[in-house]
Amino acid sequence: MPKQKTHKGTAKRVRITGTGKLMREQANNQHKFEHKSGTRKRRLDRDQVVSPADAKNLKKLLGL
Structure with a gap:
């Protein structure tokens, strides 16, 4: 199975x-x-x- 990639658009907007x-x-x-x-x-x-409510989805996009 390939590695999960970080969503770069989200990574630039959220810390x-x-x-x-x-x-x-x-x-x-x-x-x-x-x-x-x-x-x-x-x-x-x-x-x-x-x-x-949004944190769960954002963490998934960031690969956390």
Whole structure:
């Protein structure tokens, strides 16, 4: 049986913490910053924990 390959698109978007949680970037933080308040930009800058419902499928894509 061949080895399982890591889904590279997922690997670029999700990182795993030391405790095994999956972290992702927030949406709306790429461009058009002149229309967004400083508070909103700082809030969007933080990474978010992936929801448990999605974590199972993402771990499978990452080969964990």
